[in-house]
Amino acid sequence: MLVVPAELRAVAAAGRVASAVGMVVRDLRVAVRGPYAPGLDDREVARLLGLPLAGEVPVEPALLRPHPAPEPPGASGRGPLARFCTTFWEQALVEAGGTR
Known part of the structure; x- marks a missing residue:
């Protein structure tokens, strides 16, 4: 599981990590941690990363x-x-x- 803060820079960095890790991990999912940047929510982060959403990591x-x-x-x-x-x-x- 990849835990990603809901911030644009974090999503961009997570995309690079996901592409590398995805080569060796068969079932990679994303859990999104708020607070959310404008225009981002857990489903949008998962969509941008192309990963299944595991859920929202609560505070x-x-x-x-x-x-x-x-x-x-x-x-x-x-x-x-x-x-x-x-x-x-x-x-x-x-x-x-x-x-x-």
């Missing part, structure tokens, strides 16, 4: 805190990023024919 509030927390961000497994990852892996298992 993880714990990553925005300036002071150290007792646990690393995402350690609880209940935040928005953890939920995104859980959903992604569950979908990937179903597509691969596995079970949860």
